[in-house]
Amino acid sequence: xxxxxxxxxGALKHLLSIEGLPKKNLLQILxxxxxxxxxxxxxxxxVPLLRGKTVCNIFFENSTRTRTTFEIAAKxxxxxxxxxxxxxxxxxxxxxxxxxxxNLIAMHTDMFVVRHSQSGAAHLIAQHLPDNISVVNAGDxxxxxxxQGLLDVFTIRRYKPEMHNLRVALVGDVLHSRVAxxxxxxxxxxxxxxxxxxxxxxxxxxEVEKLGVxxxxxxxxxxxxxDVVMMLRLQNERMTGAMLPSAQEYFKTYGxxxxxxxxxxxxxxxxxPGPMNRGVEIDSRVADGKQAxxxxxxxxxxxxxxxxxxxxxxxxx
Amino acid sequence: xxxxxxxxxxxxxxxxxxxxxxxxxxxxxxxxxxKPPKDFSPNQTINAKGMVVTPGFVDLSARLREPGxxxxxxxxxxxxxxxxxxxxxxxxxxxxxxxxxxPGLIEMLKQRARKHNLARIYPLGALTQKLEGKALxxxxxxxxxxxxxxxxxxxxxxxTQVLWxxxxxxxxxxxxxxxxxxxxxxxxxxxxxxxxxAGRLGLKxxxxxxxxxxxxxxxxxxxxxxxxxxxxxxxxxEGVELIRNAKNxxxxxxxxxxxxxxxxxxxxxxxxxxxxxxxPPLRTxxxxxxLCRGVADGTIDAICSDHTPVDxxxxxxxxxxAEAGATGLELLLPLTLKWANNNQSSLADAISRITIHPANxxxxxxxxLSLGANADIAIxxxxxxxxxxxxxxxxxxxxxxxxNTEMIGKVHYTLLNGHITYQNKTD
Numbered sequence: 001x002x003x004x005x006x007x008x009x010g011a012l013k014h015l016l017s018i019e020g021l022p023k024k025n026l027l028q029i030l031x032x033x034x035x036x037x038x039x040x041x042x043x044x045x046x047v048p049l050l051r052g053k054t055v056c057n058i059f060f061e062n063s064t065r066t067r068t069t070f071e072i073a074a075k076x077x078x079x080x081x082x083x084x085x086x087x088x089x090x091x092x093x094x095x096x097x098x099x100x101x102x103n104l105i106a107m108h109t110d111m112f113v114v115r116h117s118q119s120g121a122a123h124l125i126a127q128h129l130p131d132n133i134s135v136v137n138a139g140d141x142x143x144x145x146x147x148q149g150l151l152d153v154f155t156i157r158r159y160k161p162e163m164h165n166l167r168v169a170l171v172g173d174v175l176h177s178r179v180a181x182x183x184x185x186x187x188x189x190x191x192x193x194x195x196x197x198x199x200x201x202x203x204x205x206x207e208v209e210k211l212g213v214x215x216x217x218x219x220x221x222x223x224x225x226x227d228v229v230m231m232l233r234l235q236n237e238r239m240t241g242a243m244l245p246s247a248q249e250y251f252k253t254y255g256x257x258x259x260x261x262x263x264x265x266x267x268x269x270x271x272x273p274g275p276m277n278r279g280v281e282i283d284s285r286v287a288d289g290k291q292a293x294x295x296x297x298x299x300x301x302x303x304x305x306x307x308x309x310x311x312x313x314x315x316x317x
Numbered sequence: 318x319x320x321x322x323x324x325x326x327x328x329x330x331x332x333x334x335x336x337x338x339x340x341x342x343x344x345x346x347x348x349x350x351x352k353p354p355k356d357f358s359p360n361q362t363i364n365a366k367g368m369v370v371t372p373g374f375v376d377l378s379a380r381l382r383e384p385g386x387x388x389x390x391x392x393x394x395x396x397x398x399x400x401x402x403x404x405x406x407x408x409x410x411x412x413x414x415x416x417x418x419x420p421g422l423i424e425m426l427k428q429r430a431r432k433h434n435l436a437r438i439y440p441l442g443a444l445t446q447k448l449e450g451k452a453l454x455x456x457x458x459x460x461x462x463x464x465x466x467x468x469x470x471x472x473x474x475x476x477t478q479v480l481w482x483x484x485x486x487x488x489x490x491x492x493x494x495x496x497x498x499x500x501x502x503x504x505x506x507x508x509x510x511x512x513x514x515a516g517r518l519g520l521k522x523x524x525x526x527x528x529x530x531x532x533x534x535x536x537x538x539x540x541x542x543x544x545x546x547x548x549x550x551x552x553x554x555e556g557v558e559l560i561r562n563a564k565n566x567x568x569x570x571x572x573x574x575x576x577x578x579x580x581x582x583x584x585x586x587x588x589x590x591x592x593x594x595x596x597p598p599l600r601t602x603x604x605x606x607x608l609c610r611g612v613a614d615g616t617i618d619a620i621c622s623d624h625t626p627v628d629x630x631x632x633x634x635x636x637x638x639a640e641a642g643a644t645g646l647e648l649l650l651p652l653t654l655k656w657a658n659n660n661q662s663s664l665a666d667a668i669s670r671i672t673i674h675p676a677n678x679x680x681x682x683x684x685x686l687s688l689g690a691n692a693d694i695a696i697x698x699x700x701x702x703x704x705x706x707x708x709x710x711x712x713x714x715x716x717x718x719x720x721n722t723e724m725i726g727k728v729h730y731t732l733l734n735g736h737i738t739y740q741n742k743t744d
Contacts, residue, residue, distance in 0.1 A: 004588055019517060098633055118635030119519040120589030128633075141637070142519030178519060205516035206524070 004126055014126045014135040015308050017144035018185035026189055030154050032307035033300070039076060040302060049310045050079035053110040057083045059138070060097070060116040065274065066138055069298070070113045070147075073305035077313075082109070101125055105133065111312060112136070119143035119178075134312040136305075142176050147308060148273055149182025151301040152230065153190055155293055158300070159269050160227055169196040169222055169264075170213075171254060172232030172281055173203045179273045180232055181211070188212045198222035199254065202243045219253070219260045226264045231256055231272040234281050247280045257283040261291065269293045318360055319343045320735055325365025325696060329372060330669035331685035340370060342692040345734035350686060363730055365696050371668045373405025373693035373731060375675040375684050377495075377573050377621040378549065379646055381438070383426065385414025390626035390713040392426075395646065396435035398712035400739035402622070402647040403695030403728040405436050406676065406683045408495075411443040412470035418443035418454045420462035427463045435738045437693075439465035439679055441495055444483050450474035453486055460492060465679045466547070468495040471596055471641075473531065475501055477538070484544040493545040493680065498531035498556065499523070499597060508637045510600040514583040520636060523598050529555040536563050539570065547678050548572040550623060552597035554607030561616040571678050572616065574608050575623035576652035577643055577718070581605070585718055591632045591639035592718040595623070612670060613660050619675040620656070622649040626714020644714035651724035654699060658725075664699065692735035701727035 005014045005021065012025050039047055055074040057067050067083060074081045086100055101112070111134045114122050119141030126135045139145040153163075160166055168187055174180040174197050187195050188211075197208060198216045209215055216222030223229060239247040256270065270282075270292045278284050286292060320342040327338040327350065334350065341349040341357055348354050379399065382390040399407055409426075411417030417426070423440050430438040442464035446452045449472075456467060467487060473496075474480045487494050504527045509515040511522025532548065536559065539546040551557055551574050560572050577595060582602050585593045593599060611617040625642025632639050645652075649671060657667035676684025683693055702725050707715040731739040 096630065096634065116635065118637050120636040123589045124633070124635055140519075141635070144519070181517070181519060206511045206522060207513045207516055210513045211517065 004123060012311050014122075015146050015312065016122050016126055016135065016137045018146050018149045018182045018189065019144070021146070021189065023189050026150070026186065029150055029304065029307050029311060030157060032311060033154055033303040036303040036306040037300065039306070040299070046076055046078055048078045050074065050077035050313050053079045053313060054108060055079045055081050055111045055113060055309065056104050056109040057081065057113045058086060058100070058104065059084065060086045060114070060121065061139070062087055063115055063139070066115065069301050070136075070138060070305055073302050074309060076302070077306055077309055079309070097121065097125065098128055101128070105130065109133065111309065113138050115139045117141055136308055136312065139178055142178050143181065145178040145182050147301070147305050148179050149186040150308070151297060151304040152183050152271060152273070153186040154300050154304050155271065155297050156228055156269070158296075159293060164191045164193065166192050166228060167194040167196070167226045168192055168228040168230065169198055169226045170230045170232060171198045171219070171222070171256065173234050173238060174199055174208060174232065175203045175205050176235065176238065177232050183230055184211050184213055196222055196226065200244070220263060223260060223264045227268055229256065229261065229264060229268055229270045231270065231282050233273060233275065234277055239280065251280055255279070255281055255283060256286050258285050258289070261286055271297055274298070318735060319357060320692070320732070321357070321359035321362045322365050322370055322694065322696065323362060325368050325370035327370045327686070328665050328668050329686040330665050331673040332687060334686070335665050340686065340694070342735045345692055345736070347686055347688055347690050347692050349688065363696065367698065368696050368729060369664065369699050370694060370696050372672040372684050372686055373695050373733065374403050374649060374671045375679065375681070376404045376407040376624070376646065376649060376671070377619055377675045377678065378575075379404075379407040379409055379622055379624040380412070380626065380642070381409050382626060383413065383429070384422070389628045392429055393433055394711070394713040395624070395626065396430065396433050397739075398646040398710065399436045400731045400733070401711045401728060403650050403697060403731050404646055405693035405695070405731065405733050406439065406679070406681060407436055408439045408441050408465055408679055410441050410468055410470040412448065416443050416447050418446050418448070420455065420458045423459060423462040423464055434733065436733060437683065439463070439681060441466050441468040443467070444469050444487075444494060445474065445479065448472045450476060450479055453483055456487060456492060457490060460490070465681065466493040466495050468549070469497075471497060473499050473501040477534065481538050481542065484538050484542040488542050488544040491545070493547055493678070495547045495549050496535055497549040497597065498528050498535055500527040500531045503527035503530070508594060508598070509586060510583045510598045512583055512601060514586060518586065518589065525553040525555055525600065525604070528553045528597065529559055532556050532559045536568065536570070540568060546570050550575050550578070550597055551608060551611070551617060552578055552600050552604060554604045557607045557611035557616055561611070561614075564616060571618045573619040573621050573675070573678070574612060574617050576620050576645060576649055576656075577623065578605065578608055579612065579620065579656045580652060581718055586636070589636040590718065591634070591636055592643060592716050592720065594636055594639045594641050595643050596641045609656060609660050612656065613662055618670070619678060620649070620653050620670045621675065622646050624712070626712050627716045629715070632716055642716065644710060644712045644717050646712055647710055648705070648717065648719060648724065650695075650697060650728060651726040654726040692732055694732040695728055696730040697726060697728045699726050701725070703727050
């Protein structure tokens with residue numbers, strides 16, 4: 001089947017989703033990212049791989065955090081970076097996405113980093129670009145957030161290198177989460193034998209087991225003997241209503257406390273894509289505890305995004 | 318004007334004709350099939366050798382986009398597309414701008430269509446004012462103005478009290494109500510079948526139960542109020558089963574399916590292909606097979622095009638924001654033939670699904686070649702292959718999930734009232 005994110009030779013052309021990203025390409029990104037981890041620790045935190053290139057961070061949906069990490073990654077590769085919050089400019093005037101993109105192409109942008117509230121937006125843009133321009137999906141609706149998925153498996157690989165021997169649990173709002181979908185595909189692509197999701201039925205997509213996961217509805221059995229716990233963010237608007245009765249009940253049933261975590265393996269690591277809702281999906285004692293690797297995730301996120309951009313620009317470290 | 322159609326293979330399901338015969342037309346009517354009438358000397362002779370000659374097709378749902386959406390399509394462009402598809406009668410839903418809920422609008426539309434003289438159009442009036450599901454429309458006056466029935470198009474009535482009253486009122490005068498069964502709360506903001514693919518792509522799903530729940534509700538109220546109900550665009554296996562049981566229990570209902578749903582599934586969305594964003598959503602292979610079987614065993618009476626021309630701009634947006642619908646007038650015949658071929662159904666059975674059955678549902682006199690009937694006729698080559706492309710479609714809407722695929726079955730002539738409205742010029 002036609003794969004929009006690869007060239008006919010199988011090289012990465014766009015990064016749109018982890019689904020459909022072959023293991024070979026995924027490993028190439030992770031291995032390249034390893035070589036960028038050291039860059040940040042140097043006095044001069046820059047490499048010249050994208051010198052003279054223009055990267056446009058185009059965010060149709062606000063996210064200071066993700067945009068900043070992409071900006072830092074691009075700048076460490078010596079690219080010129082333009083940040084555009086379309087939410088507050090032309091989209092509110094009714095300009096179509098592709099018109100916005102065409103204007104930026106006319107200004108000779110080399111790479112787009114795109115976030116949009118609608119699933120499929122990055123695919124749409126990728127299909128309408130000239131051949132020499134790449135798209136990095138920085139999150140599209142509920143569909144995909146591939147760099148987050150990549151940085152998560154990069155982090156896991158650093159702490160638990162034997163991927164083929166892991167038990168991983170994702171906890172929380174899988175239904176609305178592009179992060180969860182990306183993590184699941186990244187884990188299964190790398191051969192993690194057991195991926196679990198733990199959530200109430202209201203927060204799981206229909207037929208979620210077809211993604212290759214085991215479904216649990218309670219933390220005690222779901223977290224039993226796992227090596228990695230990946231928490232998902234619960235959006236404020238879902239905390240009360242028809243999805244869940246209250247944030248407090250959610251914390252009681254699915255919030256990660258030291259007690260609930262105690263059934264996991266003693267050396268299990270705890271991850272969260274941020275920003276965290278302390279006291280809703282995670283207890284501060286866990287978030288700040290010694291099993292948490294939440295801040296290393298952020299650090300590695302820069303290296304992984306550098307790797308993606310470098311590979312798309314045709315270079316390596 | 319006298320016309321002779323000779324050497325063709327005539328299929329007229331209503332009259333059980335399935336044989337090589339000649340058709341004789343005078344003054345817009347069929348005057349003989351088989352033997353020539355006395356002293357018949359044609360002004361025009363069409364040689365239909367190697368072709369199939371059938372009643373002109375009757376389409377239960379075609380959006381012509383007038384009034385209001387002329388930038389998507391016009392009466393003129395779409396009636397030419399209908400003629401090119403062999404369609405001579407079509408019902409059009411009221412979800413135009415303004416909505417067809419006043420007699421004056423119906424009269425204007427009918428009059429404008431008559432001027433083009435390319436197909437008979439049968440507007441379906443809005444069942445409730447502005448399709449809001451609150452207040453009834455003036456059904457008697459709308460009927461007098463030319464409405465063939467009443468519908469909510471893609472909007473469901475939320476208030477079951479209003480639904481009940483609307484059924485009672487329509488039943489008083491014997492009008493047929495055309496409803497696409499969809500429970501509006503379960504379907505809210507949904508854009509794809511609530512299944513594996515929607516889960517993977519992160520699209521909001523519409524569960525199959527949205528259809529079956531609404532069918533159950535409508536069937537119950539229709540039975541209580543003795544209303545003629547036609548179910549539009551079935552999409553689920555459960556829905557087909559409910560209709561089958563109702564028919565077996567003697568409930569007088571009918572149903573149709575869009576030609577798209579007999580061939581496509583949720584997987585045709587692939588990487589967010591907005592051409593596959595249609596209503597109701599494309600569902601699973603199991604559903605598609607149940608729909609195909611439903612047509613074969615007569616649970617589903619008719620196949621329609623559900624023609625919905627959409628402009629490029631409204632499709633060049635993220636999937637969920639794309640306007641739903643696909644162009645279909647020119648694909649109705651080949652997709653119906655493909656269904657027959659895939660399901661070992663006879664050509665006559667296939668033709669009945671787009672002629673006499675939909676005509677009976679609309680309560681119109683078309684869809685057959687009886688003596689004295691209007692000479693509305695389609696002549697097509699059932700073996701001819703052609704490629705679906707923007708250039709090959711007469712419709713202003715080029716939006717189809719079948720773009721660049723091959724179709725078998727090509728209309729060569731279409732006649733309305735005995736005059737040629739379309740002739741394939743490529744051969």
